[in-house]
Amino acid sequence: MSHPHAERPRQTVAIVGLGSIGGVIAGMLRAADRHDVTACVRTPVDRLTVERPGDVVQTPLRAITDPLQATPVDWVLLCTKVHDVPHAAPWLTRLCTPNTRVAVLQNGIGHVERLTPLVGGATIVPTIVYYNSERLAPDRVRFRPADHQEFAVRDDADGRAFAELLDGTAMRLLVSEDFLTLTWKKLLLNVIANPITALAMERMTVLRRDDVQALCLETLREAVAVGRAEGARLRDDDAAQALATILTYPAEAGTSMYFDRLAGRPLEIEALTGAVVAAGRKHDIPMPVNNTMFTLLRAVHDAHVAAGR
Ligand SMILES: NC(=O)c1ccc[n+]([C@@H]2O[C@H](COP(=O)([O-])OP(=O)(O)OC[C@H]3O[C@@H](n4cnc5c(N)ncnc54)[C@H](OP(=O)(O)O)[C@@H]3O)[C@@H](O)[C@H]2O)c1
Known part of the structure; x- marks a missing residue:
C-alpha cells in the first residue's frame, strides 16, 4: 500500500563513498529530507553542493571518517568503485545487520556474489545507475540526469523498497522483471x-x-x-x-x-x-x-x- 511521505517512517541511510555517484544521491536524499543520511568518507565534509542543469542544491551533511563511529542502519548505499570494496569492508561490518539492505550503486556484474561475505547477513539490492556525474571537490559534484531514468532495480520487494526510499527525490526509477x-x-x-x-x-x-x-x-x-x-x-x-x-x-x-x-x-x-x-x-x-x-x-x-x- 502506498502512504503519503509524511506517514512513512524515516530510514537511516549510510552512503559509503561520497564520490561522483555517492555525492549526487546523498545530495538528492538530503534535499528531500525524508531520511537520516550519514556519509562514510575518508575526507571530512560538512556540506554538499550538487550542480544540476538549471540549479544548484546546497545542503548540510553529516559525515563520519572512522568505521568505529558507525552504527547499524536500515540502508547502506555502496558507492565506491568495485575494486575499493575490500577497503570499504570495515564500514560494512559496522553498518550492516541482517535487517539492513545494501543497495549497490556500482557498474559491473556479480555484486551479490562479491558482497555476500562482507555484509553480515544483510540483503543485497543490486541497482543499475544511469546518471552521469563528476566529482568537482570532496563536497561538490556535478549531476547530469540520464535520458529516461536514473536507476533500474529488480521488480521484487527489495527493488521496490529502494524505489520507495528515493520517493520525493528527483531520481526516476525503472522497476524491471528482466534485470x-x-x-x-x-x-x-x-x-x-x-x-x-x-x-x-x-x-x-x-x-x-x-x-x-x-x-x-x-x-x-x-x-x-x-x-x-x-x-x-x-x-x-x-x-x-x-x-x-x-x-x-x-x-x-x-x-x-x-x-x-x-x-x-x-x-x-x-x-x-x-x-x-x-x-x-x-x-x-x-x-x-x-x-x-x-x-x-x-x-x-x-x-x-x-x-x-
Ligand atoms: N561517475 C559516473 O558517471 C558513473 C555512472 C554510472 C555508474 N558509475 C559507477 O558507480 C561506481 C562509483 O563510481 P564513481 O564515479 O562515483 O567513483 P568516484 O567518483 O571515484 O567515487 C568513489 C568514492 O569512493 C570512496 N571510497 C573508496 N574507498 C573508500 C573507503 N574505504 N571508505 C570511504 N570511501 C571510500 C572514494 O573516496 P576518496 O575520495 O577518499 O578516494 C570516492 O569518494 C562505480 O562502480 C562506477 O563505475 C559511475
Missing part, C-alpha cells in the same frame, strides 16, 4: 565509453569520430554474444542501440574511468571489460577487440598502482 538483460545493456555502454575515454584521455567527444564508432561496434558485437551466452535477452541490433544511447550523453561528459586515468588512480577494469572477457572465456567466445582493450587498460592500471596513487 539481467538491463544489466548487460548497461555493461554494453560501459565496455565502450569507459575504456575508450580512458585510453584516448578524452571525454565522450572522442565517440563522435567515425573510426571510433566503428571500433565501438566491433567491441559491442563481441559483448552482445557473451551477454546472450550468459542468459541476457540481447538482439543483434543491441550493439548499434548501445552506441546510439552513448551518443545521447553530452560530448563534454566524462566517465569514471576517464577521471581515474587523469588522476592516476587504479582503473575499474576487472569489473567492466574484465567481466566481459572472463565471461567470454567461460563460453569460449573469441573477443579480440575486448581482449586488446583489457590488456592496454591493465597496463595503465598496473602503472598507476606501481606509482602508489
Whole structure:
C-alpha cells in the first residue's frame, strides 16, 4: 500500500563513498529530507553542493571518517568503485545487520556474489545507475540526469523498497522483471565509453569520430554474444542501440574511468571489460577487440598502482 511521505517512517541511510555517484544521491536524499543520511568518507565534509542543469542544491551533511563511529542502519548505499570494496569492508561490518539492505550503486556484474561475505547477513539490492556525474571537490559534484531514468532495480520487494526510499527525490526509477538483460545493456555502454575515454584521455567527444564508432561496434558485437551466452535477452541490433544511447550523453561528459586515468588512480577494469572477457572465456567466445582493450587498460592500471596513487 502506498502512504503519503509524511506517514512513512524515516530510514537511516549510510552512503559509503561520497564520490561522483555517492555525492549526487546523498545530495538528492538530503534535499528531500525524508531520511537520516550519514556519509562514510575518508575526507571530512560538512556540506554538499550538487550542480544540476538549471540549479544548484546546497545542503548540510553529516559525515563520519572512522568505521568505529558507525552504527547499524536500515540502508547502506555502496558507492565506491568495485575494486575499493575490500577497503570499504570495515564500514560494512559496522553498518550492516541482517535487517539492513545494501543497495549497490556500482557498474559491473556479480555484486551479490562479491558482497555476500562482507555484509553480515544483510540483503543485497543490486541497482543499475544511469546518471552521469563528476566529482568537482570532496563536497561538490556535478549531476547530469540520464535520458529516461536514473536507476533500474529488480521488480521484487527489495527493488521496490529502494524505489520507495528515493520517493520525493528527483531520481526516476525503472522497476524491471528482466534485470539481467538491463544489466548487460548497461555493461554494453560501459565496455565502450569507459575504456575508450580512458585510453584516448578524452571525454565522450572522442565517440563522435567515425573510426571510433566503428571500433565501438566491433567491441559491442563481441559483448552482445557473451551477454546472450550468459542468459541476457540481447538482439543483434543491441550493439548499434548501445552506441546510439552513448551518443545521447553530452560530448563534454566524462566517465569514471576517464577521471581515474587523469588522476592516476587504479582503473575499474576487472569489473567492466574484465567481466566481459572472463565471461567470454567461460563460453569460449573469441573477443579480440575486448581482449586488446583489457590488456592496454591493465597496463595503465598496473602503472598507476606501481606509482602508489
Ligand atoms: N561517475 C559516473 O558517471 C558513473 C555512472 C554510472 C555508474 N558509475 C559507477 O558507480 C561506481 C562509483 O563510481 P564513481 O564515479 O562515483 O567513483 P568516484 O567518483 O571515484 O567515487 C568513489 C568514492 O569512493 C570512496 N571510497 C573508496 N574507498 C573508500 C573507503 N574505504 N571508505 C570511504 N570511501 C571510500 C572514494 O573516496 P576518496 O575520495 O577518499 O578516494 C570516492 O569518494 C562505480 O562502480 C562506477 O563505475 C559511475
